[in-house]
Amino acid sequence: MHALNLQPKTLSLAERLADLAVDALIDEADLSPKPALVDRRGNGAHTDLHLGLMHASALALWPAFKEMAEVAIELGEIGLPLREAVGRIGRDGEQAMLATTHGVNTHRGAIWALGLLVAAAALEPDSSAASAIAVRAARLALLDDRYAPRPLSHGAQVAQRYGARGAREEAQLAFPAVTQRALPQLKRSRTDGHGEQNARLDALLAIMTNLADTCVLYRAGEEGLRTMQLGAQAVLDAGGSASLAGRRRLHELDQQLIALNASPGGAADLLAACLFIDRVESGESLIQGAF
Ligand SMILES: CC(C)(COP(=O)(O)OP(=O)(O)OC[C@H]1O[C@@H](n2cnc3c(N)ncnc32)[C@H](O[C@H]2O[C@H](COP(=O)(O)OP(=O)(O)OP(=O)(O)O)[C@@H](O)[C@H]2O)[C@@H]1O)[C@@H](O)C(=O)NCCC(=O)NCCS
Ligand SMILES: Nc1ncnc2[nH]cnc12
DSSP states (O other): OOSSSSSSOOHHHHHHHHHHHHHHHHHHHHHSSOSOOSSSSSSTOSOOEEEEEHHHHHHTHHHHHHHHHHHHHHHOOOHHHHHHHHHHHHHHHHHHHHHHHOOOOOOOHHHHHHHHHHHHHHTTOOOOHHHHHHHHHHHHSSSSOOOOOOOOOOOHHHHHOOOOHHHHHHHHTTTTTIIIIHEEEEEEEEEEEHHHHHHHHHHHHHHHHOOOOOHHHHHHHHHHHHHHHHHHHHHHTTTTTHHHHHHHHHHHHHHHHTTTOOOOOOOOHHHHHHHHHHHHHHGGGGSSTTO
């Protein structure tokens, strides 16, 4: 018997999905240059976030994602028991995040979006088309979790002030920002040979063109939201992140959003959701022992 067992460990489906969710969060954080967000260059519009904290937060969420996948496999169907189990695990995940970040909200929206998507992917691993996963996640999000607290969150305040419905509605509508904008743009930019990092930036920009990001609305009101949406569209119209003109517009957008203190944190979460679905849909990483 060898002292070291070098055989690759076979991971369960729940472990593989949790790995993909954490990978998506880390890839989102690392992607640079993202307008006004934390990335490899710096902290964007944030004073309390940095890249190391985003990484630590992502890693701390692995057990919650794994548990959400396990409970979906165990219960096997969309219904109130699964919705409430996922809600409880999501709230525990938020506590794990806050313990790791010493109280800073790094990934609240991402726990919500990726949690639902992980559960949806685990429910039917043979049905991994983006739209099918998103619709299952939406059916879960539409169920009312009786134990969910209703705090006066930033999203709730923005809903009162501007009528924006934010993260909850995005999930209940089956993630249109991801399935109708980010994923098609990601694939288009890849096909056009723009390179993976530029394709991901373009996917983020495609989300930003249209999203009612409650993070931006809370920090910078309607002017901030308009600046984000029009600026993102201007980058794409100029040729996207891979073109010189697009890069110039991207740099301008970064400066404008930072000046307004407007951080598109909701769009960043949805980019992570897009990267997660893209990998699940491609199927590669779900093949047993692919890690
Ligand atoms: C249903 C919930 C998502 C709660 O929603 P609600 O809108 O009430 O709550 P918020 O606390 O405001 O969190 C929503 C977060 O979702 C992201 N987001 C924003 N707009 C959208 C959008 N249109 N579509 C999708 N996602 C969106 C965003 O997250 C990012 O921003 C975070 C930082 O935001 P904020 O706290 O406002 O922070 P700052 O402005 O930086 O604060 P200060 O520095 O000024 O203090 C960052 O973390 C990103 O993640 C919104 O913040 C859901 O959370 C919920 O009900 N959870 C309970 C558990 C549960 O049921 N889980 C089940 C499934 S897992
Ligand atoms: N890269 C990032 N910067 C700031 N807020 C975020 N929320 C999720 N990802 C983020």
